[in-house]
Amino acid sequence: MVLTYLMDTPAVRSDPTSDEERAIVREALPTHGSLDFRVIELFFFAYREFTGDADSILLRYGFGRAHHRVLHFVNRDPGLTIAELLDILQITKQSLSRVLRQLLDENFICQVPGDEDRRQRRLYPTEKGRALTVELSEAQNRRIEAALAKTSDEDMRPIAAFLKAMASDRASAREWFARKDISWSDSE
Amino acid sequence: MVLTYLMDTPAVRSDPTSDEERAIVREALPTHGSLDFRVIELFFFAYREFTGDADSILLRYGFGRAHHRVLHFVNRDPGLTIAELLDILQITKQSLSRVLRQLLDENFICQVPGDEDRRQRRLYPTEKGRALTVELSEAQNRRIEAALAKTSDEDMRPIAAFLKAMASDRASAREWFARKDISWSDSE
DNA sequence: CAAATTACGTCAATGGTGCTGACCTATCTT
């Protein structure tokens, strides 16, 4: 092709996109077929509303989701160490530090040196931290209970099994479920 | 009290936390009782793995979750306008702009002026954008299919109903589900 | 006992994703 220099796509260009790859696509990806988008989209929208319930409360305290996650697991497993918390949250020590600093400074959480190993800083909620955690959980539980209002115990089993199967790749999650008895088959 | 000035909690202080609120709590919040933490935690861990599948692919392209969401909905509904996209994503025009700019510059998406209203910039995927979207969806679908491997069509109904009930507060989500036939009761 | 390891804290820099407010063009409507 001779007139290349007149075009906006020079023969030798930094962008390796071929004309074929640039070709416009007008057909929508169908909802189900070889790929099924139903659960993908249900999950996306559902989780957004689920976190939104807590977000609006956290806003009043000047906190974000990261604070919520720390508060949650410290309240669900008081006395856990920093290392254990990092393992559950799957974040780095540096990511945790600022968030935890705020929660400590504002007396939602406190640290206690470990009994056997005094290097550890075991984390406990204060009454204030407990109260906020309960408030946040109640908000999320309201949505869950409303969504499950017409669900029989029978129908609860596949729902829990699905979520558990989605979650159980990571050892830290599997261990949490086992330790806290997160199941339906035997507990209800 | 006279010796107030010797204490770390002065009689008049900026921090309004009372000694009662500071009190340490050593009991764990129980898994179920008046509050049920099972679905809350299953949902948290499940969604983290779900998004993680796509995140590792996006990393290779220098993209994040915001790029994925835009790609997803443009591929699922080609020709949608900026306003429609903002309504579905529930973000601001300014938040979208950076992400969309990159996708346009790198030829994953392209804009076409509307036929009737030429102010509109209708969004379409390119072949390249379509290919990436399919790759991302396939990764997420693998996890979903594995999680549903032992699930009967019978058991699929309560799972979908639960997610749909969790998600359907917002009109934009309800309309999406209706328009794209996101359901199980009649389609399977 | 000295050395290595572990548990945790922190400083500095960076990136992704969201926000508000302000201001701009182009186009459509009235």
Added chain:
DNA sequence: AAGATAGGTCAGCACCATTGACGTAATTTG
């Protein structure tokens, strides 16, 4: 001609995550 609408963009800010490097105290190990 005036106003409303669709969209773009700039500047600044907040939050949450990252990596890398360095420091301290306590425990473990040779």
